[in-house]
Amino acid sequence: MGGFTLDDILATRKPRDSWWTVFAVDPVACRLALLTANHTSITPNGLTGLSMLLGVVSAASFAAGSLAAGAALFYLSFTVDCMDGKIARLKGTGSPFGLWLDYVGDRLRVGACAFGFALGQGGVESLWLAAGIVSLDLFRYVNGPQLLNVREAARNRVRAAGGDPVFVEDVLLANPLADPRDASIVDLQSAFRRRFPWFDRFRLFLGRRRVRTHLMSGIEFHAAIFVIAPLFGVAAMFWTALATGALLAAFEAALVYRTWLAAREADRVVPERVKVLV
Template sequence: MRQEQHKFTLEDVKATYKKKDAWWTVLLVDPVASRLIVPTANHTNITPNQLSIFSFILGLTAAYCFFLGNYAALVAGALLYHISFIIDCMDGKIARLKGTGSTFGMLLDISLDHIRVVLCGAALTYSQFRLTGDVTYLYLAFLFLAAYCARHINALQLYKLRRDMRGKLRKARRKLKRTAEAAGIVINEPEVQNADKPEEDEEEAEKKEALDRPSKAEGPEEELLQKKRFDLQQEFKSKFSTYMRIRDFFLNKRIRMHLFSGIEFQMFIFVVAPIVGLLKETIFFGSILLMAFEAAIVYKIWLSTKDFEREFTRIRQATEKIEATLPPEDDEDADRMEAVGAK
Protein backbone atom coordinates (compact mmCIF):
# COMPACT_ATOMS: atom_id res chain seq x y z
CA MET A 1 0.00 0.00 0.00
CA ARG A 2 2.86 2.37 0.83
CA GLN A 3 4.42 1.78 -2.58
CA GLU A 4 1.17 2.72 -4.28
CA GLN A 5 1.13 6.05 -2.47
CA HIS A 6 4.58 6.87 -3.82
CA LYS A 7 4.02 6.01 -7.46
CA PHE A 8 5.28 8.71 -9.78
CA THR A 9 2.93 9.92 -12.49
CA LEU A 10 3.51 11.49 -15.86
CA GLU A 11 2.58 14.86 -14.36
CA ASP A 12 5.27 14.39 -11.72
CA VAL A 13 7.81 13.81 -14.46
CA LYS A 14 6.65 16.85 -16.41
CA ALA A 15 7.23 18.94 -13.30
CA THR A 16 10.94 18.13 -13.65
CA TYR A 17 11.13 19.65 -17.14
CA LYS A 18 13.42 22.60 -17.62
CA LYS A 19 11.53 25.87 -17.97
CA LYS A 20 13.08 26.26 -21.41
CA ASP A 21 14.98 23.83 -23.59
CA ALA A 22 16.08 23.15 -27.15
CA TRP A 23 13.20 22.66 -29.57
CA TRP A 24 14.51 19.21 -30.54
CA THR A 25 14.35 18.13 -26.92
CA VAL A 26 10.93 19.67 -26.27
CA LEU A 27 9.27 18.25 -29.39
CA LEU A 28 11.10 15.00 -30.11
CA VAL A 29 12.73 13.81 -26.90
CA ASP A 30 10.79 14.82 -23.78
CA PRO A 31 7.48 13.21 -24.90
CA VAL A 32 9.29 9.86 -25.22
CA ALA A 33 11.70 10.22 -22.30
CA SER A 34 8.97 11.21 -19.83
CA ARG A 35 6.92 8.11 -20.63
CA LEU A 36 9.97 5.90 -20.17
CA ILE A 37 10.78 7.54 -16.86
CA VAL A 38 7.45 6.58 -15.23
CA PRO A 39 8.02 2.79 -15.27
CA THR A 40 11.77 3.22 -14.75
CA ALA A 41 11.27 5.33 -11.62
CA ASN A 42 8.40 3.23 -10.25
CA HIS A 43 9.60 -0.31 -10.91
CA THR A 44 13.41 -0.23 -10.94
CA ASN A 45 16.26 1.02 -8.81
CA ILE A 46 18.22 2.34 -11.79
CA THR A 47 20.21 5.42 -10.79
CA PRO A 48 20.85 8.53 -12.89
CA ASN A 49 24.57 7.64 -13.11
CA GLN A 50 23.72 4.18 -14.45
CA LEU A 51 21.53 5.80 -17.11
CA SER A 52 24.40 8.15 -18.03
CA ILE A 53 26.75 5.19 -18.46
CA PHE A 54 24.19 3.19 -20.47
CA SER A 55 23.59 6.22 -22.69
CA PHE A 56 27.35 6.50 -23.23
CA ILE A 57 27.62 2.81 -24.19
CA LEU A 58 24.89 3.28 -26.78
CA GLY A 59 26.76 6.34 -28.01
CA LEU A 60 29.93 4.29 -28.42
CA THR A 61 27.93 1.69 -30.36
CA ALA A 62 26.64 4.47 -32.61
CA ALA A 63 30.23 5.65 -33.12
CA TYR A 64 31.21 2.13 -34.21
CA CYS A 65 28.35 2.09 -36.71
CA PHE A 66 29.48 5.45 -38.04
CA PHE A 67 33.02 4.06 -38.32
CA LEU A 68 31.77 1.20 -40.52
CA GLY A 69 30.42 3.88 -42.83
CA ASN A 70 28.04 2.03 -45.18
CA TYR A 71 24.47 3.28 -45.45
CA ALA A 72 22.89 0.54 -43.32
CA ALA A 73 25.44 1.16 -40.57
CA LEU A 74 24.91 4.92 -40.78
CA VAL A 75 21.15 4.53 -40.33
CA ALA A 76 21.69 2.16 -37.40
CA GLY A 77 24.15 4.64 -35.89
CA ALA A 78 21.66 7.48 -36.29
CA LEU A 79 18.92 5.54 -34.49
CA LEU A 80 21.29 4.46 -31.72
CA TYR A 81 22.52 8.00 -31.27
CA HIS A 82 19.00 9.33 -30.87
CA ILE A 83 18.11 6.59 -28.39
CA SER A 84 21.31 7.38 -26.53
CA PHE A 85 20.27 11.03 -26.33
CA ILE A 86 16.77 10.14 -25.08
CA ILE A 87 18.25 8.07 -22.25
CA ASP A 88 20.72 10.85 -21.55
CA CYS A 89 17.76 13.19 -21.05
CA MET A 90 16.20 10.74 -18.60
CA ASP A 91 19.00 10.79 -16.01
CA GLY A 92 18.58 14.42 -15.01
CA LYS A 93 14.80 14.13 -14.81
CA ILE A 94 14.97 11.06 -12.60
CA ALA A 95 17.54 12.80 -10.40
CA ARG A 96 15.18 15.76 -9.94
CA LEU A 97 12.17 13.47 -9.55
CA LYS A 98 13.72 11.39 -6.77
CA GLY A 99 16.02 14.04 -5.37
CA THR A 100 19.08 11.88 -6.00
CA GLY A 101 21.15 14.32 -8.03
CA SER A 102 24.80 14.91 -7.16
CA THR A 103 27.69 17.08 -8.29
CA PHE A 104 29.61 14.00 -9.40
CA GLY A 105 26.61 12.81 -11.41
CA MET A 106 26.43 16.13 -13.22
CA LEU A 107 30.16 16.02 -13.97
CA LEU A 108 29.90 12.44 -15.20
CA ASP A 109 26.96 13.28 -17.45
CA ILE A 110 28.65 16.30 -19.01
CA SER A 111 31.99 14.55 -19.51
CA LEU A 112 30.46 11.49 -21.17
CA ASP A 113 28.32 13.71 -23.40
CA HIS A 114 31.37 15.55 -24.74
CA ILE A 115 33.33 12.33 -25.30
CA ARG A 116 30.38 10.77 -27.14
CA VAL A 117 30.02 13.74 -29.48
CA VAL A 118 33.73 13.95 -30.31
CA LEU A 119 34.06 10.20 -30.93
CA CYS A 120 30.96 10.09 -33.13
CA GLY A 121 32.12 13.12 -35.11
CA ALA A 122 35.57 11.65 -35.66
CA ALA A 123 34.19 8.21 -36.58
CA LEU A 124 31.65 9.63 -39.03
CA THR A 125 34.02 11.88 -40.93
CA TYR A 126 36.97 9.46 -40.95
CA SER A 127 34.85 6.56 -42.23
CA GLN A 128 33.65 8.60 -45.18
CA PHE A 129 37.22 9.67 -45.95
CA ARG A 130 38.35 6.03 -45.75
CA LEU A 131 35.57 4.81 -48.03
CA THR A 132 35.62 7.63 -50.59
CA GLY A 133 39.15 8.99 -50.40
CA ASP A 134 37.65 12.49 -50.38
CA VAL A 135 39.91 14.70 -48.26
CA THR A 136 37.02 17.15 -47.81
CA TYR A 137 35.76 14.99 -44.97
CA LEU A 138 38.96 15.63 -43.01
CA TYR A 139 38.48 19.38 -43.37
CA LEU A 140 34.86 18.95 -42.30
CA ALA A 141 36.02 16.99 -39.24
CA PHE A 142 38.17 19.96 -38.22
CA LEU A 143 35.27 22.36 -38.86
CA PHE A 144 32.92 20.18 -36.80
CA LEU A 145 35.28 20.00 -33.83
CA ALA A 146 36.08 23.71 -34.02
CA ALA A 147 32.39 24.67 -34.02
CA TYR A 148 31.49 22.27 -31.22
CA CYS A 149 34.39 23.28 -28.97
CA ALA A 150 33.88 26.99 -29.65
CA ARG A 151 30.21 26.69 -28.73
CA HIS A 152 30.91 25.17 -25.30
CA ILE A 153 33.91 27.35 -24.50
CA ASN A 154 31.82 30.37 -25.46
CA ALA A 155 28.94 29.24 -23.24
CA LEU A 156 31.26 28.84 -20.24
CA GLN A 157 32.92 32.23 -20.69
CA LEU A 158 29.63 34.04 -21.19
CA TYR A 159 28.22 32.41 -18.07
CA LYS A 160 31.24 33.67 -16.09
CA LEU A 161 30.82 37.16 -17.57
CA ARG A 162 27.12 37.33 -16.64
CA ARG A 163 27.85 36.06 -13.13
CA ASP A 164 30.64 38.62 -12.73
CA MET A 165 28.39 41.50 -13.80
CA ARG A 166 25.60 40.45 -11.45
CA GLY A 167 28.07 40.05 -8.60
CA LYS A 168 29.54 43.50 -9.12
CA LEU A 169 26.08 45.07 -9.19
CA ARG A 170 25.08 43.29 -5.97
CA LYS A 171 28.27 44.40 -4.25
CA ALA A 172 27.81 48.00 -5.42
CA ARG A 173 24.20 48.06 -4.21
CA ARG A 174 25.16 46.65 -0.81
CA LYS A 175 27.67 49.48 -0.46
CA LEU A 176 25.01 51.99 -1.53
CA LYS A 177 22.62 50.52 1.03
CA ARG A 178 25.17 50.76 3.87
CA THR A 179 26.02 54.32 2.90
CA ALA A 180 22.34 55.27 2.75
CA GLU A 181 21.72 53.81 6.21
CA ALA A 182 24.69 55.77 7.58
CA ALA A 183 23.09 58.91 6.12
CA GLY A 184 19.80 58.17 7.90
CA ILE A 185 17.82 56.74 5.03
CA VAL A 186 15.55 54.12 6.59
CA ILE A 187 15.43 50.75 4.84
CA ASN A 188 12.40 48.53 5.25
CA GLU A 189 12.36 44.79 4.69
CA PRO A 190 10.71 43.86 1.37
CA GLU A 191 7.40 42.05 1.45
CA VAL A 192 7.53 38.30 1.06
CA GLN A 193 6.58 37.23 -2.44
CA ASN A 194 3.58 34.94 -2.88
CA ALA A 195 4.66 31.32 -2.92
CA ASP A 196 2.33 30.58 -5.82
CA LYS A 197 3.80 33.28 -8.03
CA PRO A 198 4.57 31.78 -11.47
CA GLU A 199 8.21 30.95 -11.99
CA GLU A 200 10.09 33.41 -14.14
CA ASP A 201 12.15 32.63 -17.17
CA GLU A 202 15.70 31.63 -16.20
CA GLU A 203 17.19 34.71 -17.83
CA GLU A 204 14.84 36.95 -15.87
CA ALA A 205 15.52 35.10 -12.60
CA GLU A 206 19.23 35.63 -13.11
CA LYS A 207 18.65 39.39 -13.15
CA LYS A 208 17.10 39.52 -9.65
CA GLU A 209 18.99 41.58 -7.12
CA ALA A 210 18.31 41.07 -3.40
CA LEU A 211 17.97 44.69 -2.25
CA ASP A 212 15.74 46.05 0.51
CA ARG A 213 13.24 48.81 -0.15
CA PRO A 214 13.50 52.27 1.51
CA SER A 215 10.47 53.86 3.17
CA LYS A 216 10.95 57.08 1.21
CA ALA A 217 11.84 57.72 -2.40
CA GLU A 218 12.80 61.33 -2.87
CA GLY A 219 15.67 61.22 -5.35
CA PRO A 220 17.73 59.06 -7.73
CA GLU A 221 19.70 57.51 -4.84
CA GLU A 222 16.52 56.34 -3.11
CA GLU A 223 15.14 55.18 -6.44
CA LEU A 224 18.19 52.96 -6.92
CA LEU A 225 17.63 51.50 -3.46
CA GLN A 226 14.03 50.67 -4.34
CA LYS A 227 15.00 48.57 -7.32
CA LYS A 228 14.98 44.89 -6.46
CA ARG A 229 16.30 43.84 -9.85
CA PHE A 230 18.00 45.30 -12.87
CA ASP A 231 17.44 44.06 -16.39
CA LEU A 232 20.75 43.56 -18.18
CA GLN A 233 18.94 43.25 -21.51
CA GLN A 234 17.41 46.73 -21.75
CA GLU A 235 19.60 47.74 -24.69
CA PHE A 236 18.84 44.53 -26.55
CA LYS A 237 15.10 44.71 -25.91
CA SER A 238 14.94 48.32 -27.07
CA LYS A 239 16.59 47.41 -30.37
CA PHE A 240 14.75 44.15 -31.04
CA SER A 241 11.19 44.44 -29.74
CA THR A 242 9.90 42.07 -32.44
CA TYR A 243 12.41 39.46 -31.34
CA MET A 244 11.09 39.69 -27.79
CA ARG A 245 7.52 38.97 -28.95
CA ILE A 246 8.72 35.92 -30.89
CA ARG A 247 10.77 34.86 -27.90
CA ASP A 248 7.74 35.02 -25.62
CA PHE A 249 5.78 32.88 -28.08
CA PHE A 250 8.44 30.14 -28.00
CA LEU A 251 8.94 30.38 -24.24
CA ASN A 252 5.24 29.65 -23.76
CA LYS A 253 6.05 26.31 -25.37
CA ARG A 254 9.26 25.89 -23.33
CA ILE A 255 11.39 26.45 -26.42
CA ARG A 256 14.38 28.75 -26.10
CA MET A 257 15.23 31.20 -28.84
CA HIS A 258 18.67 29.70 -29.42
CA LEU A 259 17.06 27.65 -32.18
CA PHE A 260 20.27 26.03 -33.41
CA SER A 261 22.22 25.14 -30.30
CA GLY A 262 24.65 22.32 -29.61
CA ILE A 263 21.75 19.87 -29.38
CA GLU A 264 20.32 20.64 -32.82
CA PHE A 265 23.89 20.66 -34.16
CA GLN A 266 24.40 17.08 -32.93
CA MET A 267 21.02 15.83 -34.07
CA PHE A 268 21.28 17.17 -37.59
CA ILE A 269 24.77 15.73 -38.08
CA PHE A 270 24.35 12.39 -36.29
CA VAL A 271 20.67 11.65 -36.91
CA VAL A 272 19.34 13.57 -39.91
CA ALA A 273 22.42 13.62 -42.17
CA PRO A 274 23.23 9.85 -42.07
CA ILE A 275 19.63 8.98 -42.91
CA VAL A 276 19.13 11.47 -45.76
CA GLY A 277 22.68 11.02 -47.04
CA LEU A 278 23.78 14.66 -46.97
CA LEU A 279 26.81 14.46 -44.67
CA LYS A 280 28.99 17.10 -46.30
CA GLU A 281 26.24 19.68 -46.63
CA THR A 282 24.89 19.13 -43.11
CA ILE A 283 28.27 19.31 -41.39
CA PHE A 284 29.25 22.46 -43.28
CA PHE A 285 26.01 24.42 -42.98
CA GLY A 286 25.34 23.08 -39.47
CA SER A 287 28.72 24.37 -38.29
CA ILE A 288 28.17 27.75 -39.94
CA LEU A 289 24.67 28.04 -38.47
CA LEU A 290 25.87 27.11 -34.98
CA MET A 291 28.60 29.74 -35.12
CA ALA A 292 26.11 32.32 -36.40
CA PHE A 293 23.84 31.74 -33.39
CA GLU A 294 26.84 31.92 -31.08
CA ALA A 295 27.84 35.24 -32.66
CA ALA A 296 24.31 36.52 -32.02
CA ILE A 297 24.65 35.57 -28.34
CA VAL A 298 28.00 37.37 -28.12
CA TYR A 299 26.37 40.47 -29.60
CA LYS A 300 23.55 40.19 -27.08
CA ILE A 301 26.04 39.94 -24.20
CA TRP A 302 27.95 42.95 -25.57
CA LEU A 303 24.75 44.98 -25.34
CA SER A 304 24.28 43.68 -21.80
CA THR A 305 27.72 44.98 -20.83
CA LYS A 306 26.59 48.44 -21.88
CA ASP A 307 23.54 48.13 -19.60
CA PHE A 308 25.83 46.93 -16.81
CA GLU A 309 28.31 49.79 -17.21
CA ARG A 310 25.49 52.34 -17.24
CA GLU A 311 23.86 50.92 -14.08
CA PHE A 312 27.16 50.41 -12.27
CA THR A 313 28.11 54.04 -12.95
CA ARG A 314 24.73 55.25 -11.64
CA ILE A 315 25.13 53.26 -8.42
CA ARG A 316 28.71 54.46 -7.90
CA GLN A 317 27.76 58.10 -8.48
CA ALA A 318 24.77 57.79 -6.11
CA THR A 319 27.03 56.27 -3.43
CA GLU A 320 29.59 59.04 -3.83
CA LYS A 321 26.85 61.68 -3.61
CA ILE A 322 25.56 60.25 -0.31
CA GLU A 323 29.09 59.81 1.06
CA ALA A 324 29.73 63.51 0.46
CA THR A 325 26.93 64.35 2.91
CA LEU A 326 28.31 62.18 5.73
CA PRO A 327 30.40 63.60 8.59
CA PRO A 328 34.08 62.63 8.29
CA GLU A 329 33.93 60.29 11.29
CA ASP A 330 30.89 58.44 9.90
CA ASP A 331 32.64 58.12 6.56
CA GLU A 332 35.69 56.64 8.27
CA ASP A 333 33.55 54.25 10.28
CA ALA A 334 31.86 53.11 7.10
CA ASP A 335 35.25 52.49 5.51
CA ARG A 336 36.36 50.45 8.51
CA MET A 337 33.16 48.45 8.44
CA GLU A 338 33.65 47.74 4.74
CA ALA A 339 37.25 46.67 5.40
CA VAL A 340 36.12 44.32 8.16
CA GLY A 341 33.43 42.90 5.88
CA ALA A 342 36.02 42.30 3.16
CA LYS A 343 38.09 40.20 5.57
Protein backbone atom coordinates (compact mmCIF):
# COMPACT_ATOMS: atom_id res chain seq x y z
CA MET A 1 0.00 0.00 0.00
CA GLY A 2 2.92 2.33 0.65
CA GLY A 3 6.57 2.61 -0.22
CA PHE A 4 7.90 4.00 3.05
CA THR A 5 11.33 3.03 4.33
CA LEU A 6 12.68 2.69 7.84
CA ASP A 7 14.56 5.96 7.33
CA ASP A 8 11.23 7.67 6.63
CA ILE A 9 9.91 6.38 9.96
CA LEU A 10 13.06 7.33 11.85
CA ALA A 11 12.74 10.88 10.52
CA THR A 12 9.36 11.19 12.28
CA ARG A 13 10.81 10.63 15.75
CA LYS A 14 10.92 13.56 18.15
CA PRO A 15 14.27 15.41 18.26
CA ARG A 16 14.47 14.53 21.96
CA ASP A 17 12.44 12.03 23.93
CA SER A 18 12.43 10.14 27.21
CA TRP A 19 15.27 7.67 27.60
CA TRP A 20 12.77 4.83 28.06
CA THR A 21 11.16 5.65 24.73
CA VAL A 22 14.47 6.11 22.91
CA PHE A 23 16.12 2.90 24.07
CA ALA A 24 13.31 0.51 25.05
CA VAL A 25 10.34 1.41 22.85
CA ASP A 26 11.28 3.22 19.63
CA PRO A 27 13.38 0.34 18.23
CA VAL A 28 10.20 -1.75 18.29
CA ALA A 29 7.66 1.02 17.60
CA CYS A 30 9.49 2.27 14.50
CA ARG A 31 9.52 -1.13 12.86
CA LEU A 32 5.89 -1.79 13.72
CA ALA A 33 5.02 1.67 12.38
CA LEU A 34 6.78 0.81 9.11
CA LEU A 35 4.71 -2.35 8.71
CA THR A 36 1.55 -0.47 9.65
CA ALA A 37 2.21 2.40 7.23
CA ASN A 38 3.03 0.12 4.30
CA HIS A 39 0.46 -2.63 4.76
CA THR A 40 -2.60 -1.14 6.49
CA SER A 41 -4.83 1.91 6.25
CA ILE A 42 -5.27 2.31 10.01
CA THR A 43 -5.36 5.94 11.11
CA PRO A 44 -3.46 7.53 14.01
CA ASN A 45 -6.73 7.76 15.94
CA GLY A 46 -7.30 4.09 15.24
CA LEU A 47 -3.91 3.30 16.74
CA THR A 48 -4.72 5.43 19.78
CA GLY A 49 -7.97 3.51 20.21
CA LEU A 50 -6.08 0.21 19.99
CA SER A 51 -3.61 1.49 22.58
CA MET A 52 -6.50 2.38 24.90
CA LEU A 53 -8.01 -1.08 24.47
CA LEU A 54 -4.70 -2.76 25.26
CA GLY A 55 -4.39 -0.53 28.33
CA VAL A 56 -7.77 -1.69 29.60
CA VAL A 57 -6.82 -5.34 29.03
CA SER A 58 -3.57 -4.68 30.89
CA ALA A 59 -5.57 -3.28 33.81
CA ALA A 60 -7.80 -6.37 33.77
CA SER A 61 -4.70 -8.56 33.94
CA PHE A 62 -3.40 -6.65 36.95
CA ALA A 63 -6.81 -6.97 38.59
CA ALA A 64 -6.73 -10.74 37.99
CA GLY A 65 -3.28 -10.98 39.61
CA SER A 66 -1.50 -11.75 36.32
CA LEU A 67 1.29 -9.25 36.82
CA ALA A 68 3.59 -10.42 34.02
CA ALA A 69 0.74 -10.37 31.50
CA GLY A 70 -0.28 -6.92 32.71
CA ALA A 71 3.31 -5.69 32.29
CA ALA A 72 3.57 -7.09 28.75
CA LEU A 73 0.25 -5.56 27.73
CA PHE A 74 1.15 -2.18 29.27
CA TYR A 75 4.39 -2.17 27.27
CA LEU A 76 2.52 -3.11 24.10
CA SER A 77 -0.10 -0.42 24.76
CA PHE A 78 2.57 2.24 25.14
CA THR A 79 4.41 0.98 22.05
CA VAL A 80 1.26 1.34 19.95
CA ASP A 81 0.75 4.78 21.52
CA CYS A 82 4.23 5.74 20.25
CA MET A 83 3.27 4.62 16.75
CA ASP A 84 0.29 6.94 16.27
CA GLY A 85 2.36 10.13 16.25
CA LYS A 86 4.87 8.65 13.83
CA ILE A 87 2.13 7.60 11.42
CA ALA A 88 0.48 11.02 11.74
CA ARG A 89 3.71 12.87 10.95
CA LEU A 90 4.64 10.41 8.19
CA LYS A 91 1.34 10.67 6.33
CA GLY A 92 0.27 14.15 7.45
CA THR A 93 -2.92 12.75 8.96
CA GLY A 94 -2.71 14.20 12.46
CA SER A 95 -5.60 16.19 13.90
CA PRO A 96 -6.33 18.42 16.92
CA PHE A 97 -8.84 15.83 18.14
CA GLY A 98 -6.10 13.22 17.94
CA LEU A 99 -4.06 15.21 20.47
CA TRP A 100 -6.98 15.14 22.89
CA LEU A 101 -7.59 11.45 22.31
CA ASP A 102 -3.92 10.67 22.89
CA TYR A 103 -3.97 12.56 26.19
CA VAL A 104 -7.13 10.77 27.35
CA GLY A 105 -5.67 7.41 26.32
CA ASP A 106 -2.56 7.98 28.42
CA ARG A 107 -4.56 8.94 31.50
CA LEU A 108 -6.96 6.03 31.00
CA ARG A 109 -4.11 3.50 30.80
CA VAL A 110 -2.38 4.75 33.94
CA GLY A 111 -5.55 5.17 36.00
CA ALA A 112 -7.03 1.84 34.96
CA CYS A 113 -3.82 -0.08 35.63
CA ALA A 114 -3.21 1.60 38.99
CA PHE A 115 -6.68 0.82 40.29
CA GLY A 116 -6.70 -2.54 38.53
CA PHE A 117 -3.63 -3.48 40.56
CA ALA A 118 -5.31 -2.16 43.73
CA LEU A 119 -8.43 -4.21 43.01
CA GLY A 120 -6.37 -7.34 42.45
CA GLN A 121 -4.42 -6.95 45.69
CA GLY A 122 -7.17 -5.60 47.93
CA GLY A 123 -6.50 -3.60 51.07
CA VAL A 124 -6.52 0.09 51.88
CA GLU A 125 -2.79 0.45 51.25
CA SER A 126 -3.24 -0.64 47.62
CA LEU A 127 -5.95 1.95 47.09
CA TRP A 128 -3.76 4.65 48.62
CA LEU A 129 -0.91 3.60 46.35
CA ALA A 130 -3.15 3.75 43.27
CA ALA A 131 -4.46 7.17 44.29
CA GLY A 132 -0.89 8.40 44.76
CA ILE A 133 0.19 7.14 41.33
CA VAL A 134 -2.76 8.79 39.60
CA SER A 135 -2.36 12.03 41.57
CA LEU A 136 1.34 12.34 40.69
CA ASP A 137 0.58 11.55 37.05
CA LEU A 138 -2.10 14.24 36.91
CA PHE A 139 0.03 16.76 38.80
CA ARG A 140 2.84 16.61 36.24
CA TYR A 141 0.32 17.20 33.45
CA VAL A 142 -1.11 20.21 35.28
CA ASN A 143 2.31 21.49 36.33
CA GLY A 144 3.88 21.31 32.87
CA PRO A 145 1.49 23.69 31.05
CA GLN A 146 1.55 26.12 33.98
CA LEU A 147 5.34 26.27 33.90
CA LEU A 148 5.13 26.89 30.15
CA ASN A 149 2.73 29.78 30.87
CA VAL A 150 5.21 31.27 33.33
CA ARG A 151 8.05 30.87 30.83
CA GLU A 152 6.01 32.51 28.07
CA ALA A 153 5.03 35.39 30.36
CA ALA A 154 8.73 35.98 31.15
CA ARG A 155 9.59 35.88 27.45
CA ASN A 156 6.76 38.33 26.68
CA ARG A 157 8.23 40.77 29.19
CA VAL A 158 11.52 40.68 27.30
CA ARG A 159 9.73 41.04 23.96
CA ALA A 160 7.85 44.07 25.28
CA ALA A 161 11.19 45.81 25.82
CA GLY A 162 11.66 45.69 22.03
CA GLY A 163 14.41 44.55 19.73
CA ASP A 164 12.82 41.32 18.47
CA PRO A 165 14.82 39.04 20.81
CA VAL A 166 15.91 35.50 19.96
CA PHE A 167 15.75 33.11 22.91
CA VAL A 168 18.09 30.26 23.74
CA GLU A 169 15.13 27.89 24.15
CA ASP A 170 14.10 28.44 20.52
CA VAL A 171 17.64 27.88 19.26
CA LEU A 172 17.95 24.63 21.22
CA LEU A 173 14.52 23.49 20.06
CA ALA A 174 15.67 23.81 16.45
CA ASN A 175 19.07 22.26 17.20
CA PRO A 176 19.46 20.47 20.57
CA LEU A 177 23.24 20.33 20.04
CA ALA A 178 23.67 24.10 19.57
CA ASP A 179 25.95 26.13 21.85
CA PRO A 180 23.69 28.37 24.02
CA ARG A 181 26.47 30.80 24.97
CA ASP A 182 26.04 33.09 21.96
CA ALA A 183 25.89 36.67 23.24
CA SER A 184 23.44 37.70 20.50
CA ILE A 185 20.58 35.66 21.97
CA VAL A 186 18.65 36.09 25.20
CA ASP A 187 19.37 33.34 27.72
CA LEU A 188 16.81 33.31 30.51
CA GLN A 189 18.46 30.12 31.77
CA SER A 190 21.80 31.85 32.42
CA ALA A 191 21.27 31.94 36.21
CA PHE A 192 20.60 28.22 36.17
CA ARG A 193 23.72 27.61 34.08
CA ARG A 194 25.85 29.64 36.49
CA ARG A 195 24.64 27.55 39.42
CA PHE A 196 25.05 24.28 37.53
CA PRO A 197 27.96 24.74 35.08
CA TRP A 198 28.02 21.01 34.30
CA PHE A 199 24.48 21.09 32.93
CA ASP A 200 25.37 22.01 29.33
CA ARG A 201 27.84 19.14 29.08
CA PHE A 202 25.19 16.82 30.48
CA ARG A 203 22.57 18.19 28.07
CA LEU A 204 24.86 17.76 25.07
CA PHE A 205 25.77 14.22 26.12
CA LEU A 206 22.09 13.28 26.27
CA GLY A 207 21.18 15.32 23.17
CA ARG A 208 23.60 13.33 21.02
CA ARG A 209 21.61 10.28 22.03
CA ARG A 210 18.24 11.98 21.44
CA VAL A 211 17.48 11.92 25.17
CA ARG A 212 15.94 14.87 27.01
CA THR A 213 17.32 16.03 30.35
CA HIS A 214 14.16 15.29 32.35
CA LEU A 215 15.33 11.76 33.18
CA MET A 216 12.44 10.83 35.47
CA SER A 217 9.37 11.93 33.57
CA GLY A 218 5.93 10.36 33.64
CA ILE A 219 6.98 7.85 31.00
CA GLU A 220 9.78 6.40 33.15
CA PHE A 221 7.46 6.55 36.17
CA HIS A 222 4.85 4.45 34.37
CA ALA A 223 7.39 2.04 32.88
CA ALA A 224 9.07 1.37 36.23
CA ILE A 225 5.79 0.64 38.02
CA PHE A 226 3.79 -1.15 35.34
CA VAL A 227 6.43 -2.80 33.10
CA ILE A 228 9.55 -3.57 35.13
CA ALA A 229 8.36 -3.94 38.75
CA PRO A 230 5.54 -6.46 38.03
CA LEU A 231 8.16 -8.94 36.84
CA PHE A 232 9.51 -9.03 40.40
CA GLY A 233 6.22 -9.29 42.28
CA VAL A 234 3.76 -7.27 44.31
CA ALA A 235 6.25 -5.93 46.85
CA ALA A 236 8.45 -4.61 44.04
CA MET A 237 5.51 -2.64 42.63
CA PHE A 238 4.90 -0.98 46.00
CA TRP A 239 8.53 -0.01 46.60
CA THR A 240 9.10 1.00 42.98
CA ALA A 241 6.05 3.28 43.05
CA LEU A 242 7.32 4.97 46.21
CA ALA A 243 10.90 5.37 44.96
CA THR A 244 10.07 6.56 41.45
CA GLY A 245 7.27 8.75 42.78
CA ALA A 246 9.81 10.54 44.97
CA LEU A 247 12.17 10.93 41.99
CA LEU A 248 9.37 12.25 39.78
CA ALA A 249 8.41 14.80 42.45
CA ALA A 250 12.07 15.85 42.76
CA PHE A 251 12.41 16.37 39.00
CA GLU A 252 9.19 18.39 38.92
CA ALA A 253 10.53 20.52 41.78
CA ALA A 254 13.74 21.05 39.78
CA LEU A 255 11.64 22.27 36.82
CA VAL A 256 9.82 24.71 39.11
CA TYR A 257 13.16 25.98 40.45
CA ARG A 258 14.55 26.41 36.95
CA THR A 259 11.43 28.31 35.84
CA TRP A 260 11.64 30.57 38.90
CA LEU A 261 15.25 31.42 38.05
CA ALA A 262 14.22 32.18 34.46
CA ALA A 263 11.47 34.53 35.64
CA ARG A 264 13.95 36.38 37.86
CA GLU A 265 16.40 36.57 34.97
CA ALA A 266 13.71 38.22 32.84
CA ASP A 267 13.30 40.87 35.54
CA ARG A 268 17.03 41.55 35.28
CA VAL A 269 17.25 41.45 31.47
CA VAL A 270 14.36 43.82 30.72
CA PRO A 271 15.91 47.03 32.19
CA GLU A 272 19.22 46.28 30.48
CA ARG A 273 17.56 45.84 27.08
CA VAL A 274 15.56 49.06 27.53
CA LYS A 275 18.81 50.99 28.20
CA VAL A 276 20.51 49.50 25.15
CA LEU A 277 17.57 50.06 22.82
CA VAL A 278 16.97 53.62 24.03
